[in-house]
Amino acid sequence: MMSRGMLINEDLLQRAILEQEPKDKGQGIANEEGTQLDEILKLCLEFRNILRIDHLWEFTSLARLNLNNNLIENIEGLDHLINLTWLDLSFNGIELIEGLESLQKLEVLNLSDNNISVLENMETLERLTHFSIANNLLGELDIVLYLRKFKNLFNINLFGNPCSKEGDYTLFIAAFFPDLKFLDYTLLDENTKKEASIKHRYVLEEMKCEELHKQKAEKAEQRKEAEAKLHTDAFVEFLNGSDLFKCMFNEDQEADKLHRVPEITDLLLTFEKQMGDLCKQIFETGLAEHKRRDKEVNCFFTGQNETVIEYQQKALHILANFEQQHKERTVDMRKLSDRELLKVKINQCNDEINQLCKGLMTLEFQMVSQLEDITKRLDINISEMVGYFTEMVQGTFAQCRDLEDDYNGKVRVSALALLDDASKDNLDEFLPDDVRILFTDKETVMDALATGHDNHLMKINDRETQLVSRVNSWKVALIKGIQDKDLKENRMRIKDLHRYMDHLLVQLEEFQ
Secondary structure: OOOOOOOOHHHHHHEEEHHHHOOHHHHHHHHHOOOOHOOOOOOOOOOOOOOOOOOOOOOOOEEEEEEEOOOOOOOOOOOOOOOOOOOOOOOOOOOOOOOOOOOOOOOOEEEEOOOOOOOOOOOOOOOOOOOEOOOOOOOHHHHHHHHOOOOOOOOEEEOOOOHHHOOOHHHHHHHHHOOOOOOOEEOOOOOHHHHHHHHHHHHHHHHHHHHHHHHHHHHHHHHHHHHHHHHHOOOOOOOOHHHHHHHHEEEEEEEEHOEEEEHHHHHHHHHHHHHHHHHHHHHHHHHHHHHHHHHHHHHHHHHHHHHHHHHHHHHHHHHHHHHHHHHHHHHHHOOOOOOOHHHHHHHHHHHHHHHHHHHHHHHHHHHHHHHHHHHHHHHHHHHHHHHHHHHHHHHHHHHHHHHHHHHHHHHHHHHHHHHHHHHOOOOOOHHHHHHHHHHHOOHHHHHHHHHHHHHHHHHHHHHHHHHHHHHHHHHHHHHHHHHHHHHHHHHHHHHHHHHHHHHHHHHOOOOO
């Protein structure tokens, strides 16, 4: 008799696999010819007193997992089961719904006969069609409304929960889940649905309005995020407005005082508009150039894929011809009894294998050479695009610096005039007190202007450097990534070719 409280380990998994495989399958995972863990589609681990879900990371193809009637308290260890469509965790001791984030293909989920009181952490289960959570601790019907987000859900089992004992239970579920076909394994007929929609029509309409508003807000947020990502990918984020201008004057208290002088305020507004126009030029050019680069890269990958397919087809044709002839040669060799003639035939086969290897290697080198040429063309084209863009960016940022120089010069003239008025006690009486005090000290004013000018230029330079560095780094990473990937795939193909050659040579040894 199995002891109480077991862990999932290799021995337990091996026994479970052997039990569910046909008797003629051999020794399962213990046998070299047996099933590989990443090939298994179904795994039954029910009634085994399992305490914790573990050791399942190799079952990447698993579609159905039965863990019902165990001692499991936490849903965990399922992260690698990305192909799971059926999960049964009924009759355990689970209190929280968790650990399901990776199961995006899940269609059937059974959590019946546990200790669950809240429906949560199921957002990624968009394909869910059957959900059973009977005999748990769901106390109020409102808790069940969480399931409205699952648009494919047509079978729910809530039997045995406290909420299922409420008098309005069936009509409530039928009203708020209009596409549901079965409740507690009972068909919801049209009359019940009609009665339910009439009874709850006001609350239902209000809820639909709230959900519609929420959906619109979510879509707006998604559009905003997509737009922000596009701007970042184009390296021009926050350049479609006054963000750079505002960044230049942030935390500049003395500048803030100066800007309350009417003459300087006018200069500032003009400066802001001019800076905004220049930034917008960079922004719009950046988006257009991103589109050009994106098109170029997509064309490259299309061409690269076509080249690989073309050479793969040539290689497959060569292999098919060789294998047909090789099969005929080996059949003839099995019939030979003359050892000398057999030796001649073996040497001929060796020559044919070597010729095959040379032919496939030549084909591989031709493909690699063509891929290198395609990559070089991409490098040249992208470099030209990046060069044009960075030249335009540097020229426009130079104009920004000129604007800042012009603004600073005009502000200095106004400030000197105000200092002169202050020395004559002739300052405008409507100026704020802190501004009047500032202009009693010429050194402070001049230092503030000089410091501000330096900081403004530094902000402009930093943004220019950031943009140019990022776009150049992107270009380098793109080309290097392509080259590294091509090199890795080339080595894998050559390795596979040598492995195949070795296999053919080992077969020949059987005739010697």
